Structure formats: C-alpha cells, structure tokens
Amino acid sequence: MLESRTPISIPEAIEKVMTYKRKGSIERVSITESYGRYLGEDIIADQNVPHFNKSLYDGFAIRAQDCVEVSSEHPVEFEVVGEIGAGSVFEGEVKPFQAVRIMTGAQVPHSCDAVVMLEVTKSYEKEGKTYMALSRRAPKWEHIALKGEETKKGDVLVSKGTRINPGVTAFLATFGYADVAVVKQPVVGVLTTGSELLDVNEPLEPGKIRNSNSYMALAQIIRSGGVPKYLGKLEDDFDRCYEAVEKALEEVDILLTTGGVSVGDYDYLPAIYEKLGANVLFNKIAMRPGSVTTVAERNGQLLFGLSGNPSACYVGFELFVRPIVRSFLHSPAPHLHKTKAVLNGRFKEPNAFTRMVRGKITDEGGRLVVTPVGMDKSGAISSLAAANALVVLPGGEHGYDKGTEVNVLHLENEGTSSLWV
Amino acid sequence: MLESRTPISIPEAIEKVMTYKRKGSIERVSITESYGRYLGEDIIADQNVPHFNKSLYDGFAIRAQDCVEVSSEHPVEFEVVGEIGAGSVFEGEVKPFQAVRIMTGAQVPHSCDAVVMLEVTKSYEKEGKTYMALSRRAPKWEHIALKGEETKKGDVLVSKGTRINPGVTAFLATFGYADVAVVKQPVVGVLTTGSELLDVNEPLEPGKIRNSNSYMALAQIIRSGGVPKYLGKLEDDFDRCYEAVEKALEEVDILLTTGGVSVGDYDYLPAIYEKLGANVLFNKIAMRPGSVTTVAERNGQLLFGLSGNPSACYVGFELFVRPIVRSFLHSPAPHLHKTKAVLNGRFKEPNAFTRMVRGKITDEGGRLVVTPVGMDKSGAISSLAAANALVVLPGGEHGYDKGTEVNVLHLENEGTSSLWV
Numbered sequence: 001m002l003e004s005r006t007p008i009s010i011p012e013a014i015e016k017v018m019t020y021k022r023k024g025s026i027e028r029v030s031i032t033e034s035y036g037r038y039l040g041e042d043i044i045a046d047q048n049v050p051h052f053n054k055s056l057y058d059g060f061a062i063r064a065q066d067c068v069e070v071s072s073e074h075p076v077e078f079e080v081v082g083e084i085g086a087g088s089v090f091e092g093e094v095k096p097f098q099a100v101r102i103m104t105g106a107q108v109p110h111s112c113d114a115v116v117m118l119e120v121t122k123s124y125e126k127e128g129k130t131y132m133a134l135s136r137r138a139p140k141w142e143h144i145a146l147k148g149e150e151t152k153k154g155d156v157l158v159s160k161g162t163r164i165n166p167g168v169t170a171f172l173a174t175f176g177y178a179d180v181a182v183v184k185q186p187v188v189g190v191l192t193t194g195s196e197l198l199d200v201n202e203p204l205e206p207g208k209i210r211n212s213n214s215y216m217a218l219a220q221i222i223r224s225g226g227v228p229k230y231l232g233k234l235e236d237d238f239d240r241c242y243e244a245v246e247k248a249l250e251e252v253d254i255l256l257t258t259g260g261v262s263v264g265d266y267d268y269l270p271a272i273y274e275k276l277g278a279n280v281l282f283n284k285i286a287m288r289p290g291s292v293t294t295v296a297e298r299n300g301q302l303l304f305g306l307s308g309n310p311s312a313c314y315v316g317f318e319l320f321v322r323p324i325v326r327s328f329l330h331s332p333a334p335h336l337h338k339t340k341a342v343l344n345g346r347f348k349e350p351n352a353f354t355r356m357v358r359g360k361i362t363d364e365g366g367r368l369v370v371t372p373v374g375m376d377k378s379g380a381i382s383s384l385a386a387a388n389a390l391v392v393l394p395g396g397e398h399g400y401d402k403g404t405e406v407n408v409l410h411l412e413n414e415g416t417s418s419l420w421v
Numbered sequence: 422m423l424e425s426r427t428p429i430s431i432p433e434a435i436e437k438v439m440t441y442k443r444k445g446s447i448e449r450v451s452i453t454e455s456y457g458r459y460l461g462e463d464i465i466a467d468q469n470v471p472h473f474n475k476s477l478y479d480g481f482a483i484r485a486q487d488c489v490e491v492s493s494e495h496p497v498e499f500e501v502v503g504e505i506g507a508g509s510v511f512e513g514e515v516k517p518f519q520a521v522r523i524m525t526g527a528q529v530p531h532s533c534d535a536v537v538m539l540e541v542t543k544s545y546e547k548e549g550k551t552y553m554a555l556s557r558r559a560p561k562w563e564h565i566a567l568k569g570e571e572t573k574k575g576d577v578l579v580s581k582g583t584r585i586n587p588g589v590t591a592f593l594a595t596f597g598y599a600d601v602a603v604v605k606q607p608v609v610g611v612l613t614t615g616s617e618l619l620d621v622n623e624p625l626e627p628g629k630i631r632n633s634n635s636y637m638a639l640a641q642i643i644r645s646g647g648v649p650k651y652l653g654k655l656e657d658d659f660d661r662c663y664e665a666v667e668k669a670l671e672e673v674d675i676l677l678t679t680g681g682v683s684v685g686d687y688d689y690l691p692a693i694y695e696k697l698g699a700n701v702l703f704n705k706i707a708m709r710p711g712s713v714t715t716v717a718e719r720n721g722q723l724l725f726g727l728s729g730n731p732s733a734c735y736v737g738f739e740l741f742v743r744p745i746v747r748s749f750l751h752s753p754a755p756h757l758h759k760t761k762a763v764l765n766g767r768f769k770e771p772n773a774f775t776r777m778v779r780g781k782i783t784d785e786g787g788r789l790v791v792t793p794v795g796m797d798k799s800g801a802i803s804s805l806a807a808a809n810a811l812v813v814l815p816g817g818e819h820g821y822d823k824g825t826e827v828n829v830l831h832l833e834n835e836g837t838s839s840l841w842v
Binding site for chain 2: 031035036047050051052058085087089103104107157164165166168169170173175176177195197203206207208209210211212213215216217218219220223230236262266308309310314339340341358363366368385386
C-alpha cells in the first residue's frame with residue numbers, strides 16, 4: 001500500500017516547474033498607482049535630458065570668452081540685460097560683456113556658454129542700468145548641464161519586467177508616463193486541507209491547531225508580487241477536496257494547496273491529481289523540510305501541493321512558487337538571490353537530504369554572516385518571523401561547523417536570473 | 422541681500438529632526454490586510470506550541486518501553502487498538518504492546534511516548550484484529566513535538582513596531598489574531614514649487630521640465646511606510662505658496678515641499694517659514710547633493726523643505742523623512758542600515774562636503790561591493806532607477822580611489838536603531 005517515491009534534487013525540481021512558467025498580460029495604471037508593480041513595457045526617453053542647456057545654479061549666464069582676462073585685481077563688468085526665472089526663456093541675443101540673471105534649472109540663452117554663481121558676483125546700479133562685476137574666470141560650460149547630457153531621446157532607460165521603485169517612478173514622470181503599462185498580477189489561490197485545522201477566529205480544541213499556513217502563504221504571495229485569493233479550509237474528505245480543487249482551478253492563475261501530499265491515509269492530493277488528469281512533475285524532493293512537496297500541472301496550469309508542515313510550506317513557496325510568480329511578472333530575475341555567508345551556528349548531525357534552514361543574514365563590516373533562527377525542528381514556526389534568508393546545507397555524510405562558508409538565499413531582495421545550484 | 426548660512430553635519434541634522442519624532446496611534450485591521458504594516462502591539466502566545474504532544478509523522482503511537490528488546494530478528498507485535506486522524510483525539514488507555522495508528526500533526530495519546538513511522542512497520546490482520554510488527558527500537562519521545570516545546574503560553578513572540586512579514590503573519594494566525602493592532606500610517610503631503618514645472622501629462626515647453634520630484638517622493642513615501650498625499654504643483658508666487666503650505670499643514674501629519682529652499686530670488690520657503698512662525702532647525706547641511714535641504718517645525722509638526730534637484734530631493738527624503746516615518750510606525754530601527762563595502766568607482770576630486778552618491782550594492786561571494794550608478798552630476802536622474810544604496814564619501818582634502826572601503830546605507834532593507842555616523 002505504501003507508495004515508493006524517488007526524490008529529485010532541489011534545482012532539478014525548480015527547473016521542472018519553470019518549464020511551465022507563463023508571462024502575464026499587460027494593463028495600464030496611473031503613475032500614482034504603479035509603485036511596486038512590474039513594468040509591462042520598456043521606458044523610453046521621449047526627450048533629451050536636459051532638453052535644453054540648463055543652469056545648475058542661481059547666478060548669471062555669460063559668454064565664457066568675456067572673462068578670460070579677469071582677476072581679483074581686475075574684475076570684469078557685465079551689463080545685466082535680462083532675467084530668466086525657472087520656466088521662462090530669454091529670447092534675445094547676449095552680446096559681449098552682457099549677462100543675464102538666471103535661476104537654477106532655467107534655460108541658458110543660446111549665445112551664452114557659462115553660468116557664474118550669484119555668490120561670486122557683485123551687482124550694482126549705474127545710470128539706470130544694472131551691472132554685475134566678476135573677479136574670477138568661468139570655464140566654458142561651467143555650471144551648465146548640456147542638452148542631452150544625461151539621456152538621449154529614444155534611449156531605453158528601464159526594461160520591461162523591472163519592479164517600479166522610486167527611481168523608476170522619477171523616470172516615468174520625467175518622460176510623461178502619466179499612465180504606465182504594468183504586468184497584471186497573477187491571482188494565486190490558497191486552499192488548505194486538514195481536519196485538524198481551526199480558523200484564526202476559532203477557539204482552540206483538543207487535538208486541533210489553528211491554520212497558520214494559509215495566512216502565511218497569503219503574505220508570501222503578496223511579497224512575491226501576486227494577488228492572493230483565500231479559498232478556504234477543507235476537512236480531509238476526498239470528494240469535497242476534489243470538487244474544491246477543480247473549482248479553484250477555474251478561478252485562479254496558480255493554485256496552492258497546503259497539506260495532503262504525504263503518504264498518509266488522509267493525504268488525498270495524489271488521488272486528486274490523478275482524477276484531474278494532472279501531470280505530476282515530482283512528488284519527492286531531496287530536501288528537508290518539505291520532501292513531500294508535490295507539483296502538478298494540468299493544461300499548463302500549475303498546482304503546487306505544499307506540505308502542511310509550516311516550515312516546509314514556507315520553504316516550498318519561496319523555492320517553487322515565487323519564481324513562477326516573478327516570471328509571470330516578466331521579471332528577468334525570478335529566482336532567489338544566492339550569496340555566500342559565514343555560518344553562525346552548528347549542525348552536528350549529517351542529513352542525506354539538503355537542508356533549507358531559515359536564517360537571518362547580517363553584515364558585519366561588509367562580511368555576511370547568517371544565523372540560523374530557532375531550532376528548525378520540523379513543525380517549528382517560532383523562528384520564521386526573523387528569517388530573511390534560507391541557508392542551504394547540502395546533504396551528505398557530514399554536519400556543518402560554525403564558521404563554515406555556506407550558500408544562502410535572500411528572501412527579501414530582488415531576485416537573480418540564473419538558478420542557484 | 423545674500424543670506425549667509427552655516428552648514429551642519431548630516432548626523433547632526435538627522436538628530437535635530439529626530440527630536441521632533443512622534444509615534445502614531447493604533448488601529449485594527451484584518452489579518453489579511455496586515456501584510457507590510459507595523460505591529461501596534463506585542464504578539465503574545467495565547468497557548469503553548471504545540472498545545473499537545475504532537476506526532477511528527479504518519480505511523481503508530483506506542484510506549485517506547487515495549488520495544489526496548491526489539492531487533493530485526495525479533496520483531497515485536499503490537500495490537501492496533503485505534504486510529505487518530507489529524508484533529509481527532511484518542512481518549513482511551515494504551516496498554517503494553519498496544520499501538521494506535523496516528524497521522525502527522527495529531528495528538529499523541531497520553532499513555533504513549535513514541536511514534537514509529539509507518540514505513541518501518543508491517544501491518545496485518547489476525548483473528549479479526551489488526552496488528553503491527555516493529556523490528557527496530559523507538560527512543561522515548563521519538564517523532565513527537567512536545568507540548569510547549571516551541572513556544573510557551575504568555576511568551577512575547579514579536580514586538581510592537583515590527584514590520585509584518587510572512588513569518589509574523591504565521592504567528593498572528595497561530596495565536597488567534599484575526600484582527601491585528603497595527604500603527605496608523607502617517608499621511609505625508611507633497612507640495613512642489615517651481616514655475617518651470619510641467620505635470621506628467623503636459624506636453625514639453627521650452628525652458629520647462631516635467632515634475633518628477635513629486636511622483637518620486639510619493640513612491641518614497643510608500644516605500645518608507647507612509648501614505649502619500651499629492652497636494653499639487655505651484656508657481657513661484659509667495660502668497661499662493663504660503664496659503665498652500667498653511668492649508669496643507671492642516672491635512673497631513675508630515676509635509677514635504679520640493680524646491681524653493683535655495684537662496685534664489687524665487688525661493689520663497691524661507692520667508693514662508695518665517696511668516697508661519699515655524700522654527701527652522703537648519704537650512705544648510707555639509708552634504709552634496711542637497712546642501713540647501715531645510716527642515717522646520719511648527720507646533721511639533723515637521724516641514725521638510727527638500728531641494729528641487731531630483732538627486733538632492735531623493736537623498737534628503739531617505740536621510741531625513743524616512744526615519745521620521747519609521748518612528749511614527751513605532752519602528753525601533755528607523756535609520757538607514759549602514760554597512761561597509763568596497764568602492765567600485767573612483768572619485769578623483771575632493772569635496773569639502775560629504776557626498777551621498779547613489780549606488781548599487783552587490784555581493785560578490787559574501788563580500789559587499791558598491792558601484793556608483795551614473796555620474797551623479799547635480800540634477801542627474803538617470804542613475805536613480807538602479808540605486809539600492811547611498812555611498813557615504815566624507816568631505817575632506819582627498820578623493821576616493823577604487824577599492825577603498827566605504828560606508829554605504831541600504832535603501833531597500835529594514836533599518837537600524839542607531840544612527841550611522
């Protein structure tokens with residue numbers, strides 16, 4: 001009666017899942033609603049930046065050649081022939097030894113090629129005219145940002161699939177993207193199975209525990225960039241579970257279930273996949289926790305069968321679901337970002353399977369250290385709150401000593417394009 | 422006519438601002454709405470976890486003493502006297518050489534002290550009864566999570582002021598927080614001044630530029646944890662600006678203005694602070710960009726006068742506004758997180774003021790490297806999109822060579838309690 005399952009490696013499992021990645025369609029939202037979304041189009045410069053020669057300071061626009069001979073003993077006198085506030089334009093010709101008062105950000109008159117700061121000049125009136133005296137040289141193009149210096153019209157500035165952060169928003173505004181093409185967020189459904197589960201608002205009963213996996217997964221879905229849809233909590237009943245899964249597949253882009261994937265008498269997911277005609281990609285991974293994590297697909301739609309164990313559920317989401325969500329968002333970097341860190345903890349016992357231990361990365365003067373959080377015993381949730389990384393401890397015949405350099409996967413950072421191995 | 426201003430150091434400026442930090446009040450939201458918010462109360466365990474001795478595997482609950490003598494040659498036979506599905510409870514007494522079939526997560530009968538995995542047993546029927554044979558020993562408490570092993574009732578698990586991530590959500594669900602006390606988010610208003618500014622949906626005109634600072638600041642406000650309120654764009658007109666600022670102060674918790682803080686003829690903010698009777702904390706910082714960043718307070722309410730220069734506006738927000746928003750959210754770690762990294766770039770020229778250069782931190786095998794993004798010329802926005810950090814280059818008589826170890830401030834991470842210096 002006991003099913004025999006063949007474990008595959010974690011990277012192999014991720015690659016199998018990734019063959020079913022899909023890209024989401026595009027929708028338009030207002031720039032003010034776009035923070036945190038993923039760009040659905042490249043941002044292209046609709047203008048040079050600056051789109052005119054721009055003064056970087058308050059002062060005077062002059063012709064640099066007029067002050068070549070200047071010194072503190074021999075200041076040069078300029079007649080002030082106009083004033084340009086930010087946003088206005090001086091249309092006339094600036095002649096030799098003439099200057100135009102100019103504000104920060106304003107357009108430098110076409111006949112000028114330097115700006116001198118107000119602070120280094122002296123202004124005065126003489127015979128009803130305004131003059132300015134300058135006692136130091138101004139190199140050509142001083143204090144001027146040249147037209148197109150920062151960005152050329154037509155340049156691709158930010159690529160499709162980039163998460164919109166404040167810097168990207170500045171681009172969107174500069175180049176007139178009042179509405180922004182963003183990728184539609186995948187709807188990720190969560191269905192929890194287990195007769196032992198109470199909902200968050202129910203009082204405790206003997207033998208039962210509160211359903212924490214669903215709410216945790218809803219938060220993980222938001223963090224990954226998806227829209228969560230809580231589809232409820234089911235008793236261990238085959239027919240009801242089957243119906244719920246079949247219905248859920250119509251309502252969501254991606255479906256997660258938690259629990260029911262093991263080999264116990266009440267673990268119905270394997271039979272549900274079979275009845276659905278779904279293709280099971282794998283049902284055993286050489287990983288602790290979460291070896292029973294199962295992923296299936298039907299007509300290209302992914303069904304993630306996460307373990308009912310909270311740690312395993314958490315890890316399974318980040319390793320397998322997150323890259324699918326990020327791929328849907330067109331991110332070129334869907335995978336968890338791997339780095340190396342020094343292990344601040346000890347794992348005395350060897351394990352045949354690769355352990356994924358939740359940890360907290362800290363940097364100690366530019367050197368990364370990862371501290372396992374909590375004891376990471378199967379079922380332990382008390383360590384999850386502080387975790388910002390997964391420590392990868394490959395399976396084998398040895399444990400791991402404190403001070404060993406290990407691979408860690410960042411949970412809160414943007415991702416990486418290539419799968420860590 | 423030119424005002425003389427005395428620059429103060431960046432940490433000194435931040436400390437002055439922080440003397441006016443305020444803590445936000447508390448509101449309750451549903452657990453499903455709480456992701457990313459800041460906890461308004463400590464999370465306290467309302468139960469032991471597990472709250473019963475819990476089986477970690479599918480198998481049989483037994484008395485460990487019954488299999489002390491077992492070996493592969495001499496298996497022990499147990500009579501199977503019951504079955505416990507997850508969520509149900511076995512009320513009877515388990516006698517010597519009796520076993521109870523148990524599922525993962527179920528409550529272990531009070532007279533049992535070990536669980537053996539289904540895989541290592543052999544079940545059979547004999548004379549209408551069910552038996553199970555075991556051919557290896559089971560140490561006491563094997564495969565059982567003991568009551569209270571992970572968490573004791575009454576423990577403070579997560580502190581007020583912590584940002585709610587998926588791990589925190591798991592706690593909230595486990596301990597019955599269907600509604601969560603979270604800190605109200607501060608409303609941060611943004612008012613932009615400058616006659617040269619066009620809105621994002623307006624076509625370009627000679628001498629004018631699009632208003633990117635406001636939209637950038639709105640995104641920075643969201644990232645910091647506040648609720649942005651765009652209050653519009655104003656011409657350089659003293660009376661209209663004054664009225665707008667006075668009105669805005671009534672509508673928001675924190676007010677940002679961009680532009681108008683320099684010493685130009687159209688820089689009205691200093692006069693507005695004076696007319697408002699606001700206390701100017703500083704109006705010059707020994708920092709590039711953003712030396713004119715000005716902060717004032719009136720009746721304890723902060724008015725941040727950020728520079729109109731996009732880079733300076735960005736840096737000013739992160740250094741001065743962000744810690745105030747995070748303090749409002751009760752975060753014990755409001756400041757940008759500082760680390761050390763190796764500078765991948767060169768700054769040939771010395772600068773008397775401390776430079777804050779936007780950069781991108783990458784880790785190269787556990788060693789952090791920071792690459793300045795773009796040329797960081799005053800006014801350049803093209804580098805902002807990729808930035809995830811500020812490189813701190815203290816002012817002095819020397820430039821900085823590639824390979825120098827420098828301080829960097831993370832922009833995307835959670836913060837730190839002590840101000841970097």
